Amino acid sequence: MPEKVTMLTVYKLLPQTNCGKCGEVSCMSFAAKLLDRKAAVEECKPLIEEASKYGKQHQQLVKLLAPPVREVVIGVGDRAVKVGGKEVMYRHELTYHNPTALAVDVSDKLEDSEIVERCRKVEEYQVTRMGMPLRLDMVAIRCASDNPERFAQAVALAAKNCSLPMILCSFNPEALRLAVEQKGVFDRRPLLYAATKDNWREVATLALQYKLPLAVFAPNNLPLLKSLSRTLQAMGLRELVLDPGTYTEGHLLGETFNNFTMIRRAAIEQEDEELGYPLLAAPLTVWMAGENPGDPQALAFKEAYMASLFLVRFSDILILHALEPWTLLPLVSLRQNIYTDPRKPVAIEPGLREVGKPDRLSPVFVTTNFALTAYTVLGDLESAGISGYVLVIDTEGLAVEVSVAGGQFTSARVKQVVESSGIEKKVEHRKLILPGKAARLRGDVEDDTHWEVMVGPQDSSQIKDFLSKSWQVPEARPPEGRKT
Amino acid sequence: MGEDSEVQILGRKLHELLEKLGEIEIEGVEITAEELTLIFQPTLTAAVRPPVEAAAPKPEAVTQLMEASFTPPIHQYQGQVVEVQLGATKAEGGSRGKVLKVGGEKYPPLYGFEGLNPHRPVFAIDIFDMPLTLAKPVRQHYEDVMDDPGEWAKKCVEEFGADMVDLNLVSTDPGLKDASPREATKVVEEVLQAVDVPLMIGGSGNKQKDPLVLEAAAEAAHGERCIINGAMLDIDYKRVAEAVKKHGHVVLSFTSMDINNQKKLNRLLLDEGLTPEQIVMDPTTAALGYGLEYTFSFMERMRQAALKGDPELQMPLVGPVSNAWGAREAWLKIEDWGPREVRGPLWEVVTATTLLSAGCDIFLMSHPAALLVMKQLVECFWGERKAEQNIENWITALG
Structure with a gap:
């Protein structure tokens, strides 16, 4: 295992002036943030601005803090994708x-x-969970035709109609070159x-010429x-992505898993720079296998759970084939x-929310402060057009x-x-849902709060x-002077 | 160890100098060439070879593939997971035709390059002692047997290939039928009669009543080495532990996402006189999308602690992945999410694959297709399904 970088080692490479320009009170606390990956070296202004004084320290610091798995950027602009940059084996x-x-x-046989339609579908896919948009990241254009001209056309078409970063897939260097040299392709990274093993020299020359990231298979x-x-x-290439092959059948699946794990362990624990690159898995290989040739639903199912295994075990890029909402959602x-x-x-x-x-x-609902539960309940009330109060209780971020x-x-x-929420003053009734x-808490909640408790549905979509x-609508006397 | 030879001492000094200076000239040292080769070569080579980063790359100069070898990065582990037997044969005082062994791991989960763990994970299906609301994609497979727990168990084993049956005595819930512990044990006997695989038996989740129900169930299944579900810190775990001990079962030690509590409860159960071979652990399984990452990391950490040698965490892990069906994404009919008949089982499978990677040993499942997929996956990982697959031409072969 490599030696752990300590806070002191980091501190010694900082200016140690406690100037505060980074927003921290001291260089020591900035060092702690750097170690936690909550700050970037560049946030230390003197280190950058006074290059003559701190240039060497800056370099050393960058090297010291560089993740053992190199970060590679694919694409440009808003939808550019950063992959790798992994620091640890276990989250x-x-x-x-x-x-x-x-x-x-x-x-490219489509x-x-x-x-155009498929590229747009990939680009537009979006679901929202916990207030976060979840999307797909890239299109992988395949030279299935084995025809360089057709491939180049397909890539140009994708480049023109889709802003997502692209993976250009071909083992034929001629096809790759032709595609890269189409208008608006290479500058999209x-x-x-x-x-x-057969084409490396030509493909590497192409990657060097256009400064492109390159996958190795x-x-x-x-x-x-x-x-x-x-x-x-x-x-001279440094922006590499490694594909040790994605086998999904029989004992070969275990071997594939071994390869991913061994590469990542060698990179992180042994600092093997030749393996310290992002990993690519292509679970779409299930579509080649003969097990369920005529059953696209079974193959999509299999591709999805294979992908889930690689997602958990170290893969930084996944190439998928199924574009089904039920396979993408999980x-x-x-x-x-x-x-x-x-x-x-x-x-x-925790506290009171109004919808x-x-x-x-209006009704008063009770839910947990697990972000997903709370957002779901609030979202369901809103989309059902219900006005009400939601009491979010502190369940330490756990679901119901x-x-x-x-x-x-x-x-x-x-x-x-x-x-604490003041709900007693906001409503005239005394009913909690x-x-x-959480039905089994009904009695206890009634005893403790002296509110009447109603047990709501199993899922907030049924509210x-x-x-x-x-x-x-609870009967209640309007308070004095209330106008109706 | 004998005294260092002169050559070794000289070697160390040279090494120190090399580290300071980067290179060194050797002058006036009498030493044979053979010794020099043996001892200094690695250091000297390292000092002479320029670092890769510093070299100005000359791409055109690289005309041949540079050879490299790869040595698998293997660790040594001090600890091992306890081997637990589920079910007991007639000779062992029970009546099971099939028994299962779980645990015994010497390596992290699915680290096949370090070694194959001795036992495969096992898969149970959840059944209940009365019909209750289940998600439609699940219910449709059991609808014909939900009135008869014996038939229900049989279907899980004979038709769907479950390794075990997880019987939940929910009818004892005071909010449902409020069946007495005694009534509930009749169902235990029925299910034991109907199938010959090991059982897991749980109550209704009522903290006051469960210890009484489980005590009666343990007695009814005397000697069968069932998993009794379970012991918790805030119930009368002593009563449960006592029944498990007296009637020869295994206890499920259930905590809520807290490693220290898990250790504490395991310790308390050991203090009650249970052996490590009588405990399995459930640190709480959250569904995919609803906190699964907590379960994943807790299981991963617990297994790492076990392999490092922490005896309080060396028990096999249980994952009730049926909880996946608590997620609306699994069962809610929403057109935009695709057909729930496949979406639901996939939600369950992905919850399960994630826990498989974390080290889960015993999976409690709902959907028969999800169970089948998991069993096949495990056979792949254990090298029991040989296959040929050529992916070298995948770019063109996919059409």
């Missing part, structure tokens, strides 16, 4: 940086109009895929992968989960079911929010139905 050791980029393949052969990486480094959700910073709870502030224009007779079982969702905590999954069946 609990720090956090995983740069979420796995999801690419969808586009065959009609022009189909190419596509990833060239791929250098192999050596299926199930790590000595070859390393040998290619070493050779390409010697030619993958973008898993990616969001795994790339959440474990140092921060996924929670929102729509609630009045003194889990926090009821684990004892974070308790009547005491409901009581706490009821009292608990989530269906509208629930209200129309069970919610009668």
Whole structure:
């Protein structure tokens, strides 16, 4: 294992003047932030501005803090993708940086109009979870035709109609060159895929000429992968992506998994610079296998769970084929989960939230402060056009079911929010609606809060139905002087 | 160890100098060439070879592929996960035709290059002692047997290939049927009769009543080495532990996403006289999209601690991935999300694959297709399904 960089080592390379220009009170606290990857070296102004004085220290610091897995940028502009930059093997050791980029393949055998349509579909895909838009990142144009001219046309078409970064896939150097030299292609920084034992010299020359990131393909052969990486480094290439081959069948799946794990361990723990690059997995290879040739749904299913395995185990880029909402939803959700910073709870502030224009007779809902639960409930109320109050209780960022079982969702905590939120003054009735999954707390909450408790539906999407069946506008006397 | 030879001492000094100066001239040293080769070559080579970064690249000069070798990065592990047997045969005091062994891991999950772990993960299907609301894609597979827990169990084993059955005595819930512990045990007996695989038995989740229900269930399944679900810090775990001990079962040690609590509860269970071979752990399984990353990291950390030698975390891991069906993405009918008949099982499978990578040993599942996929995956990882696959031409072969 490499030696751990200490705060002191970092501190010694800083100006040690405590000038405060970085926003920290001292160079020591800035050092701590650097170590935690919560600040960038460039935020230390003197280090950059006084190059004659600190130039050498700056370089040393950058080198010291460089992640063992190099960060590679593909594409330009808003949708440019950063991959790699990984610091750790396990997310609990720090956090995983740069979420796995999801690419969808586009065959050059499709009609022009189909190419444009597919590219747009990839570009426009979006779902929102926890207030975050989740999207696809790249298109992988495949030279399926084996015809350089056709490939170049398809790439030009994609470049013109889609702003996403591209992966140009061909083992034929001629096809890659022709594609790169189309108008508006090389300056979009596509990833060239791929250098192999047969074509490496020509493909590497192309990558050098146009300063493009380059993928290396050596299926199930790590000595070859390393040998290619070493050779390409010697030619001056530093923006590489490694593809050790994605086998999805039988014992070969285990071997593929081994390859990914060994490469990442060699990079992070042994600082093997030849393997310290982002990893690419192509689970779309399931579509080649003969197991369910006639059943696209079964193959899409398989591709998705294969992708989930590689997403969790070290892949920085995934190339997929299925463009189905039901296969993409679990993958973008898993990616969001795994790339959440474990140092921060996924929670929102407990307290009172208002939806729509609630009045003194509006319903009062109770939910947890797990961000996803809370956002979902608020979103469902809003889209159903319901005005009401939501009491968000502190369940330590856990969802309803889990926090009821684990004892974070308790009547005491409901009581706490009821009292601190001022809800008693906002409504005239005394009715709380608990989530269906917290039904068993009903009695306790009634005892503790002295509010009547209604048990809501299992899922907040059913709140509208629930209200129309069970919610009668509570009878209450209008307060004195209230105008109607 | 003997005294260092002169050559070794000289070697160290040279090494120090080399580190300081980067290079060195050797003058006036009498030494044989053979010794020099043996001892100094690695250092000298390193000093002579210019660092890769500093060399100005001359791409045209690179005409041949540079050879490289790769040595798998292997670790040594001090600890090992405890091997736990589920189910007991007639000879062992039970009546199971099939028993399972889980745990015993010596290597991290799916690190096949370090070694193959001795036992494959196993897969149970959840059943209940009364019909209850299940998501439609799940319910449709069990609708015909939900009135009969014995038939339900049989279908899971014979038709869907479950390694185990996870029986939940939900009818004891005071909010449902409020069945007595005694009534509930009848179902335990029925299911034991119906199938010969190991069982896991749980209550209704009622913290006051569950210890009583489980005590009765443990007695009804005396000697069968079931997993009794379970012990928690805030229930009468002593009663549960006592029943597990008395009737020869395994206890599920359940905590809520807190490693220290998990260690504490395991320790308390050991203090009650249970052996490590009688404990399995569930640190709480959240669904994909609903905190799965917590479960993933807790399991990963717990397994790492086990391999480092922490005896309080060396028990096999249980993952109730059926919880995936609590996520609306699994079952809600929304056209924009695609057909729930495939979306639901995929949600469950992805929850399961994620925990497989984290080291989960016992999976509690719902959808038969999800179970089948997981069983096949595990066979792949354990090298039991040989395959040929050529992907070298994937760019063109996909059409």
